[in-house]
Amino acid sequence: MTYTQTQPDHGPAAPGTPADAPRASVGDVDDVVRVLEPDGTRVPDAVLDPWIADLSPHELRALHRDMVLTRRLDAEGVALQRQGQLALWAPCRGQEAVQIGTAHALAAGDFVFPSYREHGVLLARGARPEGYVLAWRGEEHSAYDHTTINAAPPQIIIGAQTLHATGWAMGAQRDGSDDVAVAYFGDGATSQGDVNEAMVFASTFRAPVVFVCSNNQWAISEPVTVQTKYPIAGRAPGFGIPSLRIDGNDVLACVAAMRWALDRARRGEGPSFLEAVTYRMGPHTTSDDPTRYRTSEEVDSWAQRDPIARFEAYLCAEGVLDDSALAEVAAAADTLAAEVRAACIGATTRAPETVFDHVYAEPHAALAQQKADYAQYLAGFATEDAR
Amino acid sequence: MTYTQTQPDHGPAAPGTPADAPRASVGDVDDVVRVLEPDGTRVPDAVLDPWIADLSPHELRALHRDMVLTRRLDAEGVALQRQGQLALWAPCRGQEAVQIGTAHALAAGDFVFPSYREHGVLLARGARPEGYVLAWRGEEHSAYDHTTINAAPPQIIIGAQTLHATGWAMGAQRDGSDDVAVAYFGDGATSQGDVNEAMVFASTFRAPVVFVCSNNQWAISEPVTVQTKYPIAGRAPGFGIPSLRIDGNDVLACVAAMRWALDRARRGEGPSFLEAVTYRMGPHTTSDDPTRYRTSEEVDSWAQRDPIARFEAYLCAEGVLDDSALAEVAAAADTLAAEVRAACIGATTRAPETVFDHVYAEPHAALAQQKADYAQYLAGFATEDAR
Amino acid sequence: MTALTMGAAITAALARSLADDDRVLLMGEDIGRLGGVFRVTDGLQQRFGAQRVVDTPLAEAGIVGTAVGLALRGYRPIVEIQFDGFVYPAFDQIVCQVAKLHYRSNGRIRMPMVIRIPWAGGVGAAEHHSESPEAYFAHTAGLRVVAASTPQDAYVMLRQAVASDDPVVFFEPKRLYHSKGEVDLDADLADAPPLHLARVAREGTDATIVTYGALVRTALDAALAAEDEGISLEVIDLRSLSPMDLTTVAASVRKTGRVVVAHEAARQAGLGAEIVASITERCFHHLEAPPERVTGHDIPYPPSKLEKHHVPDLDRLLYAVDAVLERTSGHALSARTPTATEGAR
Amino acid sequence: MTALTMGAAITAALARSLADDDRVLLMGEDIGRLGGVFRVTDGLQQRFGAQRVVDTPLAEAGIVGTAVGLALRGYRPIVEIQFDGFVYPAFDQIVCQVAKLHYRSNGRIRMPMVIRIPWAGGVGAAEHHSESPEAYFAHTAGLRVVAASTPQDAYVMLRQAVASDDPVVFFEPKRLYHSKGEVDLDADLADAPPLHLARVAREGTDATIVTYGALVRTALDAALAAEDEGISLEVIDLRSLSPMDLTTVAASVRKTGRVVVAHEAARQAGLGAEIVASITERCFHHLEAPPERVTGHDIPYPPSKLEKHHVPDLDRLLYAVDAVLERTSGHALSARTPTATEGAR
Ligand SMILES: Cc1ncc(C[n+]2csc(CCOP(=O)(O)OP(=O)(O)O)c2C)c(N)n1
Numbered sequence A, B: 001m002t003y004t005q006t007q008p009d010h011g012p013a014a015p016g017t018p019a020d021a022p023r024a025s026v027g028d029v030d031d032v033v034r035v036l037e038p039d040g041t042r043v044p045d046a047v048l049d050p051w052i053a054d055l056s057p058h059e060l061r062a063l064h065r066d067m068v069l070t071r072r073l074d075a076e077g078v079a080l081q082r083q084g085q086l087a088l089w090a091p092c093r094g095q096e097a098v099q100i101g102t103a104h105a106l107a108a109g110d111f112v113f114p115s116y117r118e119h120g121v122l123l124a125r126g127a128r129p130e131g132y133v134l135a136w137r138g139e140e141h142s143a144y145d146h147t148t149i150n151a152a153p154p155q156i157i158i159g160a161q162t163l164h165a166t167g168w169a170m171g172a173q174r175d176g177s178d179d180v181a182v183a184y185f186g187d188g189a190t191s192q193g194d195v196n197e198a199m200v201f202a203s204t205f206r207a208p209v210v211f212v213c214s215n216n217q218w219a220i221s222e223p224v225t226v227q228t229k230y231p232i233a234g235r236a237p238g239f240g241i242p243s244l245r246i247d248g249n250d251v252l253a254c255v256a257a258m259r260w261a262l263d264r265a266r267r268g269e270g271p272s273f274l275e276a277v278t279y280r281m282g283p284h285t286t287s288d289d290p291t292r293y294r295t296s297e298e299v300d301s302w303a304q305r306d307p308i309a310r311f312e313a314y315l316c317a318e319g320v321l322d323d324s325a326l327a328e329v330a331a332a333a334d335t336l337a338a339e340v341r342a343a344c345i346g347a348t349t350r351a352p353e354t355v356f357d358h359v360y361a362e363p364h365a366a367l368a369q370q371k372a373d374y375a376q377y378l379a380g381f382a383t384e385d386a387r
Numbered sequence C, D: 001m002t003a004l005t006m007g008a009a010i011t012a013a014l015a016r017s018l019a020d021d022d023r024v025l026l027m028g029e030d031i032g033r034l035g036g037v038f039r040v041t042d043g044l045q046q047r048f049g050a051q052r053v054v055d056t057p058l059a060e061a062g063i064v065g066t067a068v069g070l071a072l073r074g075y076r077p078i079v080e081i082q083f084d085g086f087v088y089p090a091f092d093q094i095v096c097q098v099a100k101l102h103y104r105s106n107g108r109i110r111m112p113m114v115i116r117i118p119w120a121g122g123v124g125a126a127e128h129h130s131e132s133p134e135a136y137f138a139h140t141a142g143l144r145v146v147a148a149s150t151p152q153d154a155y156v157m158l159r160q161a162v163a164s165d166d167p168v169v170f171f172e173p174k175r176l177y178h179s180k181g182e183v184d185l186d187a188d189l190a191d192a193p194p195l196h197l198a199r200v201a202r203e204g205t206d207a208t209i210v211t212y213g214a215l216v217r218t219a220l221d222a223a224l225a226a227e228d229e230g231i232s233l234e235v236i237d238l239r240s241l242s243p244m245d246l247t248t249v250a251a252s253v254r255k256t257g258r259v260v261v262a263h264e265a266a267r268q269a270g271l272g273a274e275i276v277a278s279i280t281e282r283c284f285h286h287l288e289a290p291p292e293r294v295t296g297h298d299i300p301y302p303p304s305k306l307e308k309h310h311v312p313d314l315d316r317l318l319y320a321v322d323a324v325l326e327r328t329s330g331h332a333l334s335a336r337t338p339t340a341t342e343g344a345r
């Protein structure tokens, strides 16, 4: 077998631009599979359609609702940070479709391994209000209860969670269950060794794991062209993993593609890879100033592809949503935001000595001693003060 | 763009065998480009032929000679180990064609980054006899003078050198030179994060680097199917790097493919990837017992594809080699072996205090003190003995 | 009791762990059909199947990272790193994930993982095959780190490590793989000394040698040699490198007032520093002479023909014993011992 | 002299290094157009071009590994690791390659590389953004490790690191990035104190505080507070963490007889252990009280709302000073200082 092509033959030509002339995307952002046009028109797609033919109005409304809730939650996160209630927030605005679409396709027994930006995924998994904020406030490293929502603590070390997902899937496989693991990560993460090793292990062991890469075009200030000269979805087949490049702002495409991937996994066909082409509408985090590295024209052009507006247009046209339903969703979103705000503002900082807790699961005399010494040290101030 | 195929469309079907039923190869070992059949028959290949049309009888004989020398050197390494003169040796028997073919295609200014098994590459670069053996004897970590042969010290940390090659190539690029870096590594190495990151960097920066993967079917006891379910050459295009899957036992194919890759690099077209399908005829190292994990039938079948026998058959048929030429090469091989043996057996161990040398390039008082203390400690024994 | 090599004791502990708990898995390079490059997993894949004794792709971050996921799913992975020098590609997964997940999840996630590492030098190996990385792990909160020095300890400590709900880095001194000792294969784990305790390997009164791993044997040899000179050395086998049983160490130093700390790893910021510092803090008024450290030099591991000038040996231990005993001019003990010729010269 | 923040001093050193030697390159994530997440490389890509100030793919092993290759080709790469907690994916390349290549090649290869790491806690950051990994590197032979605590030192030491033919891990205390100081931008490097020397940041007679990085300021505050009580503290800024200038440290301890060693990193097998052990070995007969270590606890870095209970502060330093001065019952100094309320409570 030869691979003599100077441009690989299984995708669009890799742009020949040198590294220091970055472009906003690798591959045409419209060279994706989708079923909803940016204006909300439904278009047929032979690959995707079968996977969503059965979606009921109820399910469609649930998708819409969770996207709206995610956006509201995200706005609240930003607001809380601006008000000094959170130390930081990583906005996910613009990425609601891939997060909600893929998460809605899951079964309860599946397990997700999110990055720091997947607020919508955690929402769809049923997280409690405090989950979203306490880590960003600096109260906890992770305030999600992974056992109730089947989600690992959000990962900050770029790409590390992809190996965890693969290992979890190897476990599910050994258990004879049909549970599937899902690894969420960004376009930047694809450069990390861990992500590539995860594909190696997943392929070798046919692990039931779905890799969901949210290609939001940026890794902080670096355009995706710094990470790759070839469309990300084109990477996986070389590891023996089939992939789809989907419109990440089309929630129905995301549901469909995810169902396709989950079905493969449950049938023992191993891993799949989804590249969801989307856009990070906000800054990388609230500490970031994206005007230093990208144009407002670029941001505006992506606003035209908004995932919620698009889906609303479609659902209203179909009569699945009306003004009263929209109002109800908006109210639910405000309720969620209020709950999150309350969980944040009402949070109390743990007692100092708790920094020593849960370093080890088993007794640890040396650390217990350090804890006691520190408690005594702190108590000394009280004594001094009392004198 | 969609990649919906459950088997990727740009190569042979990935075998569906589960991980615990390993096969000796991924992809048909004959699904390669070659110009010499195993029996030495010359066959046309549109891709390769142009690159070797100009090879003179002199050059053909040089290729043959270096392959024979490599085999003899390798046998001497094994013998020296068996005789207790070396602590270890990693035999390269069977892999002479890819090592000599690719190395002969290089220019003097190119720089190679070998693994521990590339004795032939170092031979072709003009290494001195002691280079091959002193590290395996435990006298030095590397006894090659990298400046005269433009080769990095052989790398033991699997895959690490691929990043060094890529970085060196980025340097060559900045210098405006047309020097090319070459990374040599095995099939097992393709699983390491480093190797995949090297492809990312090479692709992003269009670095003039050639990745030469000697797929010798085994990583110690693990067949290549543990590393990948898809042909290795199929990995690179997904990083935007074109590749060739070549018959690694056909030295002319190796020359041709390497010239193709080097030419791309020199013309500023960036990295290329060669998967040379070959076979490790010996044990992993002299410490290894391959009968524990592979059959003699498999080894025998690869003996039928021997790179030297094949090339000799071709050259004799073409009248480029005759018996006297063969005898001359055999004598040269014996001379080399004798030189290597002499360099090995004649080696003296450095003075103890030299363990402190070359930790730092700049003065380091603390270490100088440790060295002085240790010398004094050693001297104390002499004093005591003298009393 | 059965006479076993340390390698065989480890094999037995692995087999027992696999047999007792079907959530236990082995993962690593070449551990299956080959039985590992040291044959420590020999026969285990045949006995327990390829789903439980897993030949992995050649990627250490991948091995440890997937083991994290398996642990999250309720498995108890035992990971083999083929040689000490190959643990570094997995360093990020070990330090940021394995060590921290229990803390990060407020105790909700457990990481019952054992990372076995054939360890340290003195076996004439190639570059990167003789490393002593234990200080890196002992400095990392969230890990437990242990090192066995006898077949019995190797057997019991490995089973304890597997039973622990905390991640344990388990160092196996490769130059002791073939050393033999009596092992009680049926001993009840509950009766064994807990994993975190040090062991007084030999009692003595004049000075204490604190060490771990293969150097415990060297220290015992030193004690024998010193005995001929009428000097009584206490030898402490630390066993657990994190946490350290400083109670046992301090008790000994309070008794002897003099201490030598030994390890193969580089001196600077090695575990010897922690031991000396802790002793100084705890036994300040009992110390009769400054503690001595006998360690590898602050150099990369040298080529194997020169390794005897790096790895502490009997003579270097005795030289340091002389120093803490304030015997004149060093070499008093070491130059007299019958084994001195094997040492530094 | 110019008043600059430490961040600006580093920017100036980088600009100067790039201007002086066209073999110098900067590599890292977001260092180009963005100017780095701390804006330390702001404007440099614009000025020196994208070939010399390189935004790399998001892969730390890749960054360091390609920098090794660039060094082999004759370049002098300055690598930025975006945050301390992200250095671990590059650990293998740093420990096995960067640190060892000079030794492995018998001195033929040089690795003039600087690895800049924004470092340590106290800035309210998210998980993995407040790590203190310096002991890992100080334990690794072949590396030099330094930490600046003033803008002037940051400027000079970074330029010295760039000029060094050895690899240097350069720690930048992120909570000092915005702190200002006078910097002599035109000073001749030859006149500056060599990179490996410690600095007596304040002279004193009653006890010595040895520390480095951001805690140097805390130690100076402690000395001020103690002065009000009539106690004279000497403060030593170690500057070089490998090698360590133990001569300067020992001279101070011989004078004061009492010493507190402080760092943010975990206590066990941290640099404090090395410093205490070295002091004990060198100054045994001068020590009047056991040395004290004030360090981060042996825990993963806690959530930021609790970090003040992990990172040593003024009160914890003073508490330890009380202890080495053998003042009764602790808190004598710390509870009286005006800043005590900012501290542990
Ligand atoms: C190992 C590691 N290196 C660097 C960082 C710093 N960092 C945080 S987010 C980020 C960019 C990630 O980009 P991408 O993967 O595209 O995800 P996105 O933020 O766009 O969702 C970087 C470099 C990190 N968290 N971990």
Ligand SMILES: Cc1ncc(C[n+]2csc(CCOP(=O)(O)OP(=O)(O)O)c2C)c(N)n1
Pocket (backbone or CB within 6 Å): B117, B156, B157, B158, B185, B186, B187, B188, B189, B190, B216, B218, B219, B220, B280, B284, C029, C058, C060, C082, C086, C089
């Ligand atoms: C990082 C690392 N992990 C493990 C090893 C141990 N090891 C040495 S060679 C080898 C197999 C390498 O296989 P491959 O890449 O196919 O090269 P080959 O030996 O076949 O030439 C292994 C696992 C190593 N040297 N480095």
Ligand SMILES: [Mg+2]
Pocket (backbone or CB within 6 Å): A186, A187, A188, A214, A215, A216, A217, A218, A219, A220
């Ligand atoms: Mg992104």
Ligand SMILES: [Mg+2]
Pocket (backbone or CB within 6 Å): B186, B187, B188, B214, B215, B216, B217, B218, B219, B220
């Ligand atoms: Mg191989």
